[in-house]
Amino acid sequence: MIISGDDPVSKGAQRFEVFTGAGKRREWPPEVKASIVAECYSGGEGVSAVARRHGLDPSQVYAWRRDLRKQLEAAGVVLPATEPEAPSFVPAIVEADVTVASSPKRRPHRRRRSTGAAV
Template structure:
């Protein structure tokens, strides 16, 4: 009959070595964006990218959701997307071929302060006091329609 204590007399014991990060990591927004951008490449899977970066796939899915909601700016091909120049309405000029209606539009635009945003072939004039959430939804819709 075997005695349970005999196992303690053995010279070797089985141990399990856990590899991977031993502490909680902090990912910068640039690193998150790079990881999410990798998952958006053709043929890439979230699981494979997560394994390569030693991240839990659920974490990557969360970062993808943040990017989709606009809380995480994606960087494509290692480049930061360029900003659209802001042109004050007072510096806009009417072409010599413009008619009186175009001149009236420009005059009314210069009378109230606003920002003009050119995005995907569309011009959006934003007046002071515009709701930020509404503006965000409009810009997302314009960007999505261009893609």
């Protein structure tokens, strides 16, 4: 139940917030998009770090990369394979343990005597 004096609509706006910043979609020129995508391929930083530095979401930069790749392939430009480096393994050397530590000897368990007649 709403009491007429407590209705927030009847009181009117008591507080409002002003948002500053971009506030709308930003238009990025193709040259700027290409330079941001090139930063991702430079190998020094990952996509997330580049996106954060430019105030973008990483998914946006990934979309730009995909779009640029499609444009270049449509123009007939062959892109080098961007396969990650093959994992390298460190050889493991296993040596036989010459000194086997003997475990301390345990006493055999003694059976307890029953105290009383069995029923």
